[in-house]
Amino acid sequence: xxxxFHVGNAGSGRILAGLARACARRGTRFAVFFTHDGVQLLxxxxxxxxxxxxxxxxxxxxxxxxxxxxxxxxxxxxSQTLNSELAGxxxxxxxx
Numbered sequence: 001x002x003x004x005f006h007v008g009n010a011g012s013g014r015i016l017a018g019l020a021r022a023c024a025r026r027g028t029r030f031a032v033f034f035t036h037d038g039v040q041l042l043x044x045x046x047x048x049x050x051x052x053x054x055x056x057x058x059x060x061x062x063x064x065x066x067x068x069x070x071x072x073x074x075x076x077x078x079s080q081t082l083n084s085e086l087a088g089x090x091x092x093x094x095x096x
Contacts, residue, residue: 001055003030004090006083007038012096016041017050019094024053031090033083034075035060038096039067042074051075058082 003023007016016032023030032051034042039059041047051057058078087093 001090002028004086004093005032006095007034008036010037010040013041013047017046020050029055031056031086035063039063
């Protein structure tokens with residue numbers, strides 16, 4: 001994996017979408033892990049569309065439940081263990 005975007009801030013949607021689209025254009029393999037209030041970004045169609053090109057997109061299940069309740073999750077529900085695994089596999093980690 002070339003990049004992991006670790007998304008923990010609901011204000012970083014435009015940045016994430018732009019970076020994810022740039023990765024897709026360049027053929028850069030990337031993953032995205034959403035946590036804390038960053039999970040709210042998955043409400044935005046622009047973000048969902050941009051991260052669709054990710055090799056893996058996951059969300060912290062506890063954060064999802066805290067901020068989104070029982071809403072259907074558009075990406076993989078996972079634990080912080082997966083977050084650690086993705087960080088270990090990535091050549092670079094970008095925290096948003």
